Amino acid sequence: MIVSRFKKLRSAMVATAGAGMMGFLPTAAQAEWALNLQRPVTEIARVQYDLHMLIMYIVTVIGIIVFGVMFYSIAKFRKSKGVEAAKFDHSTKAEVLWTVIPTLILIAMAVPSTKALLLMEDTTESDMVLKVTGYQWGWQYDYLEEDVSFFSKLATPQSQITGNETKGENYLLEVDNHVVIPAGKKVRLLLTAKDVIHAWWVPQLGGKKDAIPGYINEMWIRADETGTYRGQCAELCGKDHGYMPIVVDVVEEAEYMAWIEAQKNKS
Amino acid sequence: MTTAVADHHHDEVPKGITRWLFTTNHKDIGTLYLWFSFIMFLVGGAMALVIRAELFMPGLQVVNPHFYNQMVTVHALVMIFGAVMPGFVGFANWMLPMMVGAPDMALPRMNNWSFWLLPFATTLLIASLFVPGGGPAAGWTIYPPLSIQGGMGVDLTIFTIHILGMSSILGAINIIATILNMRAPGMTLMKMPLFVWTWVITAFLLIAAMPVLAGAVTMLLTDRHFGTAFFSAAGGGDPVMFQHIFWFFGHPEVYILILPAFGIISQVIPTFARKPLFGYSSMVFATAAIAFLSFIVWAHHMYTVGMPLSGELFFMYSTMLIAIPTGVKVFNWVATMWRGSMTFETPMLYAIATVALFTVGGLTGLMMAITPADFQYHDTYFIVAHFHYVIFCGSVLAMFSGVYYWLPKWTGHMYDETLGKVHFWLTVISFNITFFPQHFLGFAGMPRRIPDYSLQFAEFNMVSSIGGFILGFSQLILLWVVIKSIRGGKKATAEVWDNPEGLEWTVPSPAPYHTFATAPEVR
Numbered sequence: 001m002i003v004s005r006f007k008k009l010r011s012a013m014v015a016t017a018g019a020g021m022m023g024f025l026p027t028a029a030q031a032e033w034a035l036n037l038q039r040p041v042t043e044i045a046r047v048q049y050d051l052h053m054l055i056m057y058i059v060t061v062i063g064i065i066v067f068g069v070m071f072y073s074i075a076k077f078r079k080s081k082g083v084e085a086a087k088f089d090h091s092t093k094a095e096v097l098w099t100v101i102p103t104l105i106l107i108a109m110a111v112p113s114t115k116a117l118l119l120m121e122d123t124t125e126s127d128m129v130l131k132v133t134g135y136q137w138g139w140q141y142d143y144l145e146e147d148v149s150f151f152s153k154l155a156t157p158q159s160q161i162t163g164n165e166t167k168g169e170n171y172l173l174e175v176d177n178h179v180v181i182p183a184g185k186k187v188r189l190l191l192t193a194k195d196v197i198h199a200w201w202v203p204q205l206g207g208k209k210d211a212i213p214g215y216i217n218e219m220w221i222r223a224d225e226t227g228t229y230r231g232q233c234a235e236l237c238g239k240d241h242g243y244m245p246i247v248v249d250v251v252e253e254a255e256y257m258a259w260i261e262a263q264k265n266k267s
Numbered sequence: 268m269t270t271a272v273a274d275h276h277h278d279e280v281p282k283g284i285t286r287w288l289f290t291t292n293h294k295d296i297g298t299l300y301l302w303f304s305f306i307m308f309l310v311g312g313a314m315a316l317v318i319r320a321e322l323f324m325p326g327l328q329v330v331n332p333h334f335y336n337q338m339v340t341v342h343a344l345v346m347i348f349g350a351v352m353p354g355f356v357g358f359a360n361w362m363l364p365m366m367v368g369a370p371d372m373a374l375p376r377m378n379n380w381s382f383w384l385l386p387f388a389t390t391l392l393i394a395s396l397f398v399p400g401g402g403p404a405a406g407w408t409i410y411p412p413l414s415i416q417g418g419m420g421v422d423l424t425i426f427t428i429h430i431l432g433m434s435s436i437l438g439a440i441n442i443i444a445t446i447l448n449m450r451a452p453g454m455t456l457m458k459m460p461l462f463v464w465t466w467v468i469t470a471f472l473l474i475a476a477m478p479v480l481a482g483a484v485t486m487l488l489t490d491r492h493f494g495t496a497f498f499s500a501a502g503g504g505d506p507v508m509f510q511h512i513f514w515f516f517g518h519p520e521v522y523i524l525i526l527p528a529f530g531i532i533s534q535v536i537p538t539f540a541r542k543p544l545f546g547y548s549s550m551v552f553a554t555a556a557i558a559f560l561s562f563i564v565w566a567h568h569m570y571t572v573g574m575p576l577s578g579e580l581f582f583m584y585s586t587m588l589i590a591i592p593t594g595v596k597v598f599n600w601v602a603t604m605w606r607g608s609m610t611f612e613t614p615m616l617y618a619i620a621t622v623a624l625f626t627v628g629g630l631t632g633l634m635m636a637i638t639p640a641d642f643q644y645h646d647t648y649f650i651v652a653h654f655h656y657v658i659f660c661g662s663v664l665a666m667f668s669g670v671y672y673w674l675p676k677w678t679g680h681m682y683d684e685t686l687g688k689v690h691f692w693l694t695v696i697s698f699n700i701t702f703f704p705q706h707f708l709g710f711a712g713m714p715r716r717i718p719d720y721s722l723q724f725a726e727f728n729m730v731s732s733i734g735g736f737i738l739g740f741s742q743l744i745l746l747w748v749v750i751k752s753i754r755g756g757k758k759a760t761a762e763v764w765d766n767p768e769g770l771e772w773t774v775p776s777p778a779p780y781h782t783f784a785t786a787p788e789v790r
Contacts, residue, residue: 032722032723032725032726033707033726033727034707034710034711034723035707035710035711036707036710036711037643037710037711037712038711038712045643047639048639048640048642048643051637051639051640052634052640052643055633055634055637055640056634059630059631059633059634062630063626063627063630066597066598066601066626067623067626069601069605070601070604070619070622070623073601073604073605073606073607073609074604074609074611074619077540077604077605077606077607077608077609078608078609078610079541079608079609079610080610083606083607083608083609084608085540085541085542085606085607085608086542086606086607087542087543088545088606089542089543089544089545089546089547090545090546090547090548090549091545091546091602094598094602095546095549095595098594098595098598099591099594099595102590102591102594103591106587106588106590106591109587109637110583110584110587113583113637113638113639113640114580114583116639117576117579117580117583117638117639118576120639120642121576121579160326161326161327161719162326162327163326163327163328167325167326167722169722170721171325171721171722172325172719172720172721173721191573195412195416196412196413196416197410197412197413197506199571199645199646201714203643203712206642207571207639207641207642207643207645208571208642208643208645208646209571209573209642210571210572210573212500212506212507212572212573213412213500213501213506214499214500214501214505214506215500215505215506215507215573217572217573218573231712232712232714232717233714234571234645234646234647234714235410235571235646236336236405236406236410236413236715236716237413238336238404238405238413238416239332239333239336239404240332241332241336241716241717242332242714242716242717242718242719242720243332243719
């Protein structure tokens with residue numbers, strides 16, 4: 001599969017990149033001074049991560065070559081060193097070369113990107129459907145097959161925001177009601193909004209998608225491991241755009257079933 | 268036109284405020300544009316400092332979230348429409364007639380009007396901050412339905428955009444008319460300096476793109492007040508359609524902001540490398556190719572709206588194509604430096620920094636072209652870092668390069684080289700302190716346009732804010748340098764630099780009020 005191909009490429013590149021690049025490895029995800037994308041826990045997030053690393057290495061190499069030639073010129077071809085300027089003003093050979101080579105690199109980048117996109121947009125054969133509705137300023141979740149529905153809002157107290165109280169560990173990334181999904185199941189998300197455009201984004205679970213009033217967008221998630229994953233609204237939606245986090249609990253299937261039952265009894 | 272020329276005494280320079288109000292002189296109008304641009308640069312910069320002050324620490328300290336959103340919105344509008352676009356029109360006014368050997372712009376009275384629309388338009392925009400409900404707070408992209416919710420400030424912004432659009436279109440018509448009709452004998456199209464080429468292409472982009480924006484915001488206005496539902500799904504409209512129309516303008520707009528910058532550094536680098544520009548004709552074709560591509564890539568700004576797969580693939584491939592002509596340009600500049608005989612006066616330093624740091628922005632742009640990865644990058648600080656590398660380092664640093672390059676021609680005095688270099692190093696270093704960490708913030712998951720953030724983003728935000736304040740206050744040095752050079756200093760020769768190419772260096776410094784009353788002969 002394409003994932004394993006990425007992995008091979010990545011490990012080869014990481015090996016040559018050396019210890020200096022350690023900071024870019026996903027282990028640093030939640031730490032302070034984090035340098036790279038958060039550690040992926042779904043297939044989509046992993047494909048995105050690998051594609052991101054691949055392209056970042058490509059552009060880094062291109063950058064080093066361009067800057068290398070530039071700084072070599074700056075160091076070497078100085079009037080103060082008595083260098084006489086050459087007279088040439090074009091070279092068809094060079095110009096063809098630096099048009100053709102970038103084209104080939106782009107084609108090489110387009111192939112894995114296309115494959116990744118095909119994977120991401122394939123929402124068929126899902127195990128369950130979760131409807132996500134953005135509103136100013138929170139999220140509503142509907143488990144369509146289970147008749148479970150609830151709202152989820154910021155749980156950080158105002159006193160922490162204004163600085164009257166010490167900020168907690170999950171400052172601005174905590175909500176009253178967590179979304180719960182089972183690990184290993186393909187969850188199809190249907191996204192819409194009540195008022196203005198929002199975007200639902202939990203970095204570790206994959207990319208974001210806009211929630212647009214009057215329209216239904218879709219995306220899918222299959223989380224490999226249990227855990228609590230946090231994200232935020234990613235489309236400016238007014239005054240409290242910075243205050244509408246998302247918290248997803250990925251749990252084992254049995255635990256999920258028990259949670260659903262408890263929710264049904266609640267309502 | 269010849270009769271109009273005959274009944275004026277063109278040698279004397281008018282005095283007082285009426286000189287500036289009624290001027291039809293391209294140099295005066297260029298000066299007005301450049302000062303206006305610089306003032307707006309400081310105003311927009313002050314708003315950026317409000318943003319960086321609020322983001323210095325997690326929590327809310329300085330402003331409330333609604334005002335923060337207004338600052339984010341108005342900072343962008345002021346910088347794009349008030350600082351960068353008028354700045355380049357200022358360069359165009361001053362330099363294009365001198366570069367093609369024309370006595371003035373083709374339509375001098377319209378030229379006066381294009382400028383004097385600007386102060387009124389931006390006054391409306393700034394005034395919007397003081398009306399009930401405050402200024403626009405939906406981001407400079409003013410996406411509905413959020414922008415439908417705003418108060419009167421949004422209407423003022425819409426009118427601002429209408430007036431600025433008129434100004435830009437008039438300016439663009441003038442530039443095209445000048446370049447196509449008023450070139451000196453012998454100045455064939457493929458002999459024009461590259462700055463002239465990039466501007467004529469930019470002017471066509473302006474004429475094509477600005478009316479599209481005007482249409483979009485007019486529909487927004489009628490949606491807000493006259494019961495239409497162009498962008499409301501509840502009334503049969505489509506909020507995503509606004510984004511398509513907006514970015515059909517917005518992407519060419521990006522190149523409107525950058526192509527004249529490419530032109531400026533294509534003038535500066537050959538002068539200080541003492542070597543002709545490498546690949547002149549490929550530069551012209553690359554500029555045209557970028558301009559063409561700019562109309563078929565718009566939806567890469569909105570990969571996450573839920574486009575069909577075929578749409579995502581098309582816009583990914585077309586966007587990646589832009590890397591080819593852009594790469595050609597960068598390689599050509601580097602090849603111009605290769606085996607040159609370089610010196611590093613302030614204009615050259617800025618030109619080199621433009622090439623290097625614009626390349627950083629170009630490469631991150633290539634990363635974002637990749638749709639699957641962009642689902643992570645979209646609307647994070649990674650894009651904030653990207654477009655500041657492109658617009659600040661591409662457009663603004665190139666303008667600085669141009670200011671130092673042509674200042675002796677404008678004022679007749681050399682600028683203070685030491686101060687210029689101080690300004691350069693402070694700007695470039697503090698820029699990178701401000702914006703390089705924002706790449707990491709975006710990767711780590713910080714969304715853009717938020718007044719407050721969770722604790723894992725605290726360190727880099729503090730670094731970024733410190734850099735931002737140094738960057739902001741460093742710009743006062745430029746003001747000092749310019750005033751100093753207007754007031755006096757070492758007399759500049761006609762050539763100013765070491766054997767530079769171009770007709771502007773054949774006239775004395777300062778350039779007389781009227782140049783090329785008789786057309787020069789170009790061989």
